[in-house]
Amino acid sequence: MVVFDKPHALADLPMHYCPGCTHGIIHRLVAECLDELGIEGQTIGIAPVGCSVLAYNYFNCDMIEAAHGRAPAIATGVKRADPDNHIVFTYQGDGDLASIGMAETVHAAARNENITVIFVNNAIYGMTGGQMAPTSLPGQVTQTSPYGRDTNHCGFPIKVCEMLSELDGPEYLERVAVNNVKNVKAAKKAIKKAFENQINKKGFSLIEVVSSCPTNWGMTPQKALEWVEEKMIPYYPLGVYKDRTAGIVKGADK
C-alpha cells in the first residue's frame, strides 16, 4: 500500500527552487488539496512574479501568469466569468502580494471575492537576489539593508493577516508555517479549508505561509528553518485571524 507519493496535481518535473526552499513543500500541499477535493480538472491557478513565477510548470491544473502583483485581479475576472464551474487560486510571494500587489489584495479581500489566495511570506525578495521586502523583519540583513532593517528609515514590516482582519470582507484568514512536520500538517489543513470555503461559496480565503529562503538569508536549509522558528514566528504569530463562519475575528489563537 502506498502511504506517500507525489500528488497527481503536481507535475513530475524537477523544480527550479534552491535546495531546501520551502516553496516545494507548499506546492505539494496545494496539489494534495486539489487531489483530495477532486477539483484538479476545474481549477485555474494564477501564478505570480517572483521565485514562484514558474509555478505554472509545476501544477497540472490550468494556470495563468499574472503581471506583478495582479494575481487577485486576474483571479477575480476568471472567477466572475464562470463562478459555478471553476475553482480559482492565486499563489503569491510577499514581494508580489504585500508590495506591488497590495491594492489588488486589499480590494479583492474587501469585495470578498470567492477566491483562494496562498501567500508565501519569506521576508525577502528571493528571485531578484535578496532585497528588503515589505515583510523583512526589523534588523534583518538583506542586500539593500546591509546593516539590518532600520525601522526609522525603512518603516515596519506589514502584517498582512492582521491588516486584512480589520476588513469586513474576507471570509477566512490564517497564518501557518512550514518549518517542521507539525506545522506542515497544520498548513495543509488550512489550505484545504481555504479551498473548501471557495467550493462552498463562502468567499475570500487567504492563507499566509511563513516560509524560508536559505539562499538569500545566507543560511543552510536547517538553520533557515530554525530562524523561522526563532525570529519569524514570534513576529508573525500563527493562528486563525478571521473565520466569519466560526465567528472568529482578530487575535492569534496561539
Place this chain on the structure above:
Amino acid sequence: MPKLTFKTDNCKGCGLCVDACPKGVLAIAKEKINKRGHHPVEAVKEDACIGCTFCATMCPDCIIKIEK
C-alpha cells in the same frame, strides 16, 4: 516493512528529510553525485523505518515514495 523509493536525480541534497526522520534512517550520500550535481539522500538504515512519512512531508522536491 516500509519500502522507501527515491527519485534520486531530483534530489537537491538539502537534508531536511534527514533531520525530520525520528529513526535516523536517512543520510546524505557524500560519495555519490546525481545528474543535477547534488549529493542525494539515501537510506542507510532502511530496517529502522517505521513509515511515519515525516521525511516525505518535509521534502521540498517530493522525491520520496513510501509503501507499507
